[in-house]
Amino acid sequence: MSDPADDEVHQIVQRVLKRYAGLSNQSPAASAGASTPVTLPQTDPNPTLRKVIAIGADHGGFELKEILKPELTALGYDYIDVGTNTKDAVDYPDFAHEVAKLVSSGKAWRGVMIDGAGIGSCIVANKVPGVRAGMAYDYSSALNSREHNDTNLLTLGAGLIGVALAKQILKVWLSTPFGGERHQRRVNKITAVEKLYTK
Secondary structure: OEEEEEHHHHHHHHHHHHHHHOOOOHHHHHHHHHOOOOOOOOOOOOOOOEEEEEEEEOOOOHHHHHHHHHHHHHHEEEEEEOOOOOOOOHHHHHHHHHHHHHHHHHOOOEEEEEEEOOOHHHHOOOOOOOOOOEEEHHHHHHHHHHHOOOOOOEEEOOOOOOOHHHHHHHHHEEEEEEOOOOHHHHHHHHHHHHHHOOO
């Protein structure tokens, strides 16, 4: 099955924004017509400050990593690429750990890690104190992981999603604010559990 075209993805996201998030600022006539770029919520309290994103991949995610790096630049972010830099076989835990360490230490604002399925890297990253990694595979999971869980590291499965969808997930994940309120209480409990097992 081929990946949906960017225009089709934009139309789908517009419908989701309009129906569920209430974030679309376009009129019904505009959304029914030709596809236009999605207007994402502005969540950065200081949009002029460039934020650093740590990005990494194993051999299965290398190509998608290289595609997403220019997207980060276009969105106004700087990035630290921890590798891998070829398609030669490597072990995803090594690179997921490097991304997670940069996020945990505060050297990176957020992190993105790409492997074949996104699952293993998510497990590794969540072993690092202070990291809340979430795997996203569609618009809703990206939105939810930020709004409800305040994730600071995104994992993607290059073998499970196409390029157009990966770009949309990245944009939504970077731009969605944490919801706070009842979600803050739950995130506090996640942190409390983590502290039980860290010295």
